Amino acid sequence: MHVPPIPHLTAADPELARLVEGEAQRQHDKLRMIASENYVSEAVLEASGTVLTNKYSEGYAAKRYYEGQQFVDQIETLAIERAKSLFGVDHANVQPYSGSPANLAVYLAFLNPGDTVLGMSLPMGGHLTHGWSVSATGKWFNSVSYGVSRETGLIDFDEVRDLARRERPKVIFAGGTAIPRTIDFAAFAEIAHEVGAVLAADIAHIAGLIAGGAHPTPVGHADVITTTTHKTLRGPRGAMILSTEEHAKAIDRAVFPGLQGGPHNHTTAGIAVALREAAQPDFRDxxxxxxxxxxxxxxxxxxxxxxxxxxxxxxxxxxxxxxxxxxxxxxxxxxxxxxxxxxxxxxxxxxxxxxxxxxxxxxxxxxxxxxxxxxxxxxxxxxxxxxxxxxxxxxxxxxxxxxxxxxxxxxxxxxxxxxxx
Structure with a gap:
């Protein structure tokens, strides 16, 4: 049985309720090993399914385009402060709908169409939004890709450096979707600084490991950090962008009004809960x-x-x-x-x-x-x-x-x- 129970959904739409219950049982009965999936806590489930879904909140705390934001402002501020504390950053934006919009906001903040971006090749372990050809990021920008060594399967930093020196990208993405080894953010930062590029660390897969001290942090190396809030962080399906104070305004403008309208307040609440959970000692375990x-x-x-x-x-x-x-x-x-x-x-x-x-x-x-x-x-x-x-x-x-x-x-x-x- 789904927890929390869904009696009102069962009464209003029994067909849909049966499907939800079926999915809950499937998740229980399967050994779920998709690397990008997890289980959220019942507290996150509850926070993600509240009356907050009724409220529109374009803008940011104390600067909204709609009235009635007394509680929403506090909820978003709570999520922001928890993200800043957990990851040790100057600024956090918790409004991106998911990881791809968060990455697109980086493009909008730092690039113009046709500018060069350097990211990991999708077949080598990268992500679509790191400039792959079928993505908007590969269509609107000049995308250059690096890969891994054929012999070791590790990121080839000689190739990254050579490409960066030759192509002079404005943004370099570090991170991906199928990287089984520790990412050397310091090495990426050295290359980015040499060519004058913004270093964007996409930690969607490893954010929870970083929060729990099980993977080195990109903080202090990357100019901007994007992450989903699910996966290892065990939050709802949302995203965050973390940055230095220097880039805070550009990131915020890129998210809203650049890419999105109103944030999903119920998701923001779920993110706030997950961030609190990740700050507890047992999360490190x-x-x-x-x-x-x-x-x-x-x-x-x-x-x-x-x-x-x-x-x-x-x-x-x-x-x-x-x-x-x-x-x-x-x-x-x-x-x-x-x-x-x-x-x-x-x-x-x-x-x-x-x-x-x-x-x-x-x-x-x-x-x-x-x-x-x-x-x-x-x-x-x-x-x-x-x-x-x-x-x-x-x-x-x-x-x-x-x-x-x-x-x-x-x-x-x-x-x-x-x-x-």
Whole structure:
């Protein structure tokens, strides 16, 4: 059953209520290992579903275009102050609707159409909004991409430096969606300063790890920092932009009125709750456990013959090339889902297959760590993954169904926030 209960939705729209309840049970029964997903607390769920959704609030605290902002101003200010305190920054904007709009605000703040931006190539582990060709950021700006070493799977800083010196970008993005190793923000900052570029750190995947002390912070290195508020931070689906005081006005103007109208106040409230939770001592334990689980799982997968990009992980994320297993990422991901293990197919560096049928899978440990799993369960997870991939090659649905039952039995002992069995 969904928690908090949804009796009014059930009465008003039973069809939709059944779908919501079905999704809640699915999230409970699956070993959720999509690296960008997590479970929010019931407090975040409650804050995200209040009467705050009724209120329009264009502008910023004390400078709104609508009356009746006495409480909304306080809520947004609370979220801002908590973000500044948690990450140790001068300024925070908590209004971006999600990570892509937050990154677009960086472009609007510092670039004109046609200016050059340097970001990580999407197939190498970057994000669409770091200048990839199919994104507006790749269509409106002159995008140049860096990648990783073919030998090590690590970011090639010689390439980054050479490209920056030759192309003279106005903005350099550090971060991405499939980077399993620690990001050296100091190295990026050195290059950005040399060429006079703004360094934008996209920490969407690792914000919770940074808040919990499990990954080095870009603060003091990056001029501006963007992040989603879900993923490892365990907040609602929103975003923040953190910056030095020098860039505060440009960022705020870019978000509103540059890109957005009124913020989603109910989301802002959920962000405020998540930031308070992330400031508690037990969140540091959580962040450390996320990394410990990922390292334990990576080691167990390597033992079973999986080819991991860069050989392992330093954070929450694992990227595996399944070529040696005789299967592509897409059929493997579908088979694993049937086996009760939810992850996504993903391109790997220098992939020879197409993006919608790539060689790899991407997985992570944030959600299973929230459920309470530890290093002790990771070898069994690796066994299940190996058996499921082998079963997929053999088209052995019986084995997949057997694994799904075993996964279900394991997870019955680990409560899920937002669901009561």
């Amino acid at each position: 959580y962040a450390a456990q996320v990394v410990a689980n990922a390292k334990a799982l990576a080691a167990a997968l390597v033992e079973r013959g999986f080819d991991l990009i860069s050989g392992g992980t330093d954070n929450h994320l694992i990227l595996a090339d399944l070529t040696s297993k005789g299967i592509g990422g897409k059929p493997a991901a579908k088979a694993l889902d049937r086996a009760g293990i939810e992850l996504n197919y993903n391109t790997v560096p220098y992939d020879t297959r197409k993006p919608f049928d790539p060689s790899g899978i991407r997985l992570g440990t944030p959600a299973l760590t929230t459920r309470g799993l530890t290093e002790a369960q990771m070898p069994q997870v690796a066994v299940w993954m190996d058996e499921a991939v082998t079963a997929a090659v053999k088209e052995d649905d019986g084995t997949l169904d057997r694994i799904a039952g075993e996964v279900h039995d394991l997870l019955a002992s680990y409560p899920m926030p937002g669901y009561k069995a």
